[in-house]
Structure formats: structure tokens, C-alpha cells
Amino acid sequence: MLPKSVVEQLRLGHSIAPEAFEQCTIYFSDIVGFTSLSAKSTPLESILCCFPFLQVVGLLNKLYTEFDEVIDRYDVYKVETIGDAYMVASGVPRRNGCRHATAITDMSLDLVNVSRNFVIPHMPQEPLKIRVGIHS
Numbered sequence: 555m556l557p558k559s560v561v562e563q564l565r566l567g568h569s570i571a572p573e574a575f576e577q578c579t580i581y582f583s584d585i586v587g588f589t590s591l592s593a594k595s596t597p598l599e600s601i602l603c604c605f606p607f608l609q610v611v612g613l614l615n616k617l618y619t620e621f622d623e624v625i626d627r628y629d630v631y632k633v634e635t636i637g638d639a640y641m642v643a644s645g646v647p648r649r650n651g652c653r654h655a656t657a658i659t660d661m662s663l664d665l666v667n668v669s670r671n672f673v674i675p676h677m678p679q680e681p682l683k684i685r686v687g688i689h690s
Contacts, residue, residue, distance in 0.1 A: 595610040612676075614635075618640065629657045
């Protein structure tokens with residue numbers, strides 16, 4: 555995923571010079587027990603597209619849609635998602651002084667709360683827990 559500012563510059567045909575960011579904070583999270591959760595999931599037939607997919611794909615889509623709604627309220631940039639890993643940064647690509655740590659910590663508390671209240675569609679009685687790491 556490229557930052558919107560970088561995409562815009564590339565669309566205009568401009569080259570992008572590398573930059574160093576001395577003040578930023580990075581958030582990482584993953585789902586506790588994701589491998590076990592995936593093993594308990596079964597393939598379903600999608601009514602909309604008639605292609606098989608795993609219940610876990612629906613779970614991740616639903617969870618990350620909720621996460622994306624939360625991060626939109628903060629001065630952060632979603633770097634990427636890979637499987638159950640979710641990575642967000644603040645202070646890049648737009649510098650925000652010393653506010654990067656506060657933005658990430660406040661956002662992470664909201665994401666933990668979303669996870670705590672999240673209902674796994676095919677396992678509603680199973681709690682969803684995330685593991686979070688933050689680095690400045």
C-alpha cells in the first residue's frame with residue numbers, strides 16, 4: 555500500500571525521492587491463536603460469486619473493516635496487512651511532530667476494544683484476542 559501523497563505524485567509523473575523520518579511510531583498486531591482458529595474454519599460457497607473461500611477470510615475482512623473505520627479517526631497510515639498481521643504508522647509519510655506516539659497509543663486502545671467486542675461470525679462464543687506491539 556502506498557500513501558495517498560505518493561500515489562498522487564506518481565500519477566503526475568513525478569519521481570519520489572527517499573526520505574528519512576526520525577520521529578514516528580509503528581503499531582503491529584496479530585490475532586492470538588490464528589493458526590488454530592484457521593484450522594477450525596471450513597470452506598463455504600459464496601452466494602455472491604460462487605467461488606469457495608474460507609470462513610477465516612470473512613473473519614479477517616469483517617475485523618479489518620472495523621479496524622479501518624477506527625484508524626480513519628487518527629493521524630495514522632495503514633502500512634499493510636498480511637494474513638492476520640496489521641501494521642500502522644504515525645509520523646510517516648506526513649510528519650506530525652511529537653504527536654505520533656499519542657496517535658498510535660490511542661488508536662491501539664480503540665483497536666483492542668474493537669477486538670474485545672468482536673464476534674467471530676462462525677464461532678460466536680469464541681473470544682477474539684489480539685497481540686499488540688508498538689515501537690517509536
